[in-house]
Amino acid sequence: MSTNSKPKITPSIDMEAPEFKDFAKEMVDYIANYLENIRDRRVLPSVEPGYLRPLIPSEAPQRPESWEDVMADIERVIMPGVTHWHSPKFHAYFPTANSYPAIVADMLCGAIACIGFSWIASPACTELEVVMLDWLGKMIGLPEEFLACSGGKGGGVIQGTASEATLVALLGAKAKKLQQVKAEHPDWDDSVIIPKLVGYCSKQAHSSVERAGLLGGVKLRSIEADNDNRLKGEVLEAAIKKDLADGLIPFYAVVTLGTTSTCAFDYLDECGPVGNKYDVWIHVDAAYAGSAFICPEYRHFMKGMETADSFNFNPHKWMLVNFDCSAMWLKDPSWVINAFNVDPLYLKHDQQGSAPDYRHWQIPLGRRFRALKLWFVLRLYGIENLQAHIRRHCGFATQFGELCASDSRFEIYGDINMGLVCFRLKGSNDLNEALLKKINGRGNIHLVPSKIKETYFLRMAVCSRFTVSEDMEFSWNEVKASANEVFAEKN
Numbered sequence: 001m002s003t004n005s006k007p008k009i010t011p012s013i014d015m016e017a018p019e020f021k022d023f024a025k026e027m028v029d030y031i032a033n034y035l036e037n038i039r040d041r042r043v044l045p046s047v048e049p050g051y052l053r054p055l056i057p058s059e060a061p062q063r064p065e066s067w068e069d070v071m072a073d074i075e076r077v078i079m080p081g082v083t084h085w086h087s088p089k090f091h092a093y094f095p096t097a098n099s100y101p102a103i104v105a106d107m108l109c110g111a112i113a114c115i116g117f118s119w120i121a122s123p124a125c126t127e128l129e130v131v132m133l134d135w136l137g138k139m140i141g142l143p144e145e146f147l148a149c150s151g152g153k154g155g156g157v158i159q160g161t162a163s164e165a166t167l168v169a170l171l172g173a174k175a176k177k178l179q180q181v182k183a184e185h186p187d188w189d190d191s192v193i194i195p196k197l198v199g200y201c202s203k204q205a206h207s208s209v210e211r212a213g214l215l216g217g218v219k220l221r222s223i224e225a226d227n228d229n230r231l232k233g234e235v236l237e238a239a240i241k242k243d244l245a246d247g248l249i250p251f252y253a254v255v256t257l258g259t260t261s262t263c264a265f266d267y268l269d270e271c272g273p274v275g276n277k278y279d280v281w282i283h284v285d286a287a288y289a290g291s292a293f294i295c296p297e298y299r300h301f302m303k304g305m306e307t308a309d310s311f312n313f314n315p316h317k318w319m320l321v322n323f324d325c326s327a328m329w330l331k332d333p334s335w336v337i338n339a340f341n342v343d344p345l346y347l348k349h350d351q352q353g354s355a356p357d358y359r360h361w362q363i364p365l366g367r368r369f370r371a372l373k374l375w376f377v378l379r380l381y382g383i384e385n386l387q388a389h390i391r392r393h394c395g396f397a398t399q400f401g402e403l404c405a406s407d408s409r410f411e412i413y414g415d416i417n418m419g420l421v422c423f424r425l426k427g428s429n430d431l432n433e434a435l436l437k438k439i440n441g442r443g444n445i446h447l448v449p450s451k452i453k454e455t456y457f458l459r460m461a462v463c464s465r466f467t468v469s470e471d472m473e474f475s476w477n478e479v480k481a482s483a484n485e486v487f488a489e490k491n
């Protein structure tokens, strides 16, 4: 609050710029200190559910407090209950990105605080997004037809999450198929067609794919992947043929590049042509592994991309752009745009049609200026350093795999793909469950398990931007020490 105002004027109820500067500078120091020393914190909190309520008042304050008081409470109230996703000791799930350029861009996004649902609602918000998706598409060698700069129909959009991209693609595919079928059968209406629609994904697809089916009100069949957990074209084709023979209408298939359990890659070069042959929309979900396509040596996994209708990956996972930033490209966005197009007068504007009105490409109306994060990160790292980041993480996975292979009690499950190592103790699932419980109970590193066809295994994902080789040794020693304890208790 301003203290030097003339006596007659009521002090502003807002924080003023000088105070904001002090507060923000203090926060910047706090953030830098937090991140640079994150390794020293216990990666998994040891609090119990309900820990927080007794630490703060039961009512919001009637009178304003000072920002210093708020800052002081971060360590007392918040940090004891934080799982430190950016600690080099965090190996659960997949990484979520974090970088200083993205944090600073988020500050600017917060300051502009526009809602970029249409071009006129903030032209820079839309236009930077269009160009950034072109930059990004070129960085991963996406076929021209997906890019806005090609002058064709294609283009990209930033969705909040990969889950939304999968749903948006499904709804576009559904709209397209409905129109096609109605042209062939003018007497069929939605209530006849929709129950016949069927989509496909591998059993290894992310749970968000099944959810997209539920949300989209259509059947989604999960089909068996091969022994390497990869979906093959012939299996997809057999499923489609059977459904056609049963009078159903195949319309959508999700091909996963980098599955969540083991980072396995479906055969896009086989599944894509099958989709094209049967007029089934192919959506490619590369949420985690897609970032690696900025390195030419990993692009062989995206062979067949020209057969896809939509493609998505999350720079917010592995490309140093903080959540939320899920990049999606559509070869022909008009199906999605028309699927959700409602156009009330208050959202209309004169330039409609000359630039995308991104509200039609997504589920919510409102959208943040997320392209700023991409712009800052791409400029301040350069493609070079982003590639180095990916390669370092892959190298750490190889290192961990070698450590694991050097201990005859352990086995690697499947291949080591990207920054993920799946491993287990030779022996029963129970033994491995005990191992995981021991590891997470010690709280020094954090891992999550997965299970495929009755085989339970542990996943070690390289997650932190701060990871160095010694961290991998530390993590491996934790695994080994936990195994020692498990065996000691067993005997």
Ligand SMILES: *Cc1c(COP(=O)(O)O)cnc(C)c1O
Pocket: 094, 160, 161, 162, 163, 164, 206, 208, 256, 258, 259, 260, 285, 286, 287, 288, 314, 326
């Ligand atoms: C992480 C992941 C998702 C979910 O990503 P969100 O952006 O959180 O929705 C989907 N698919 C795959 C393959 C993933 O690894």
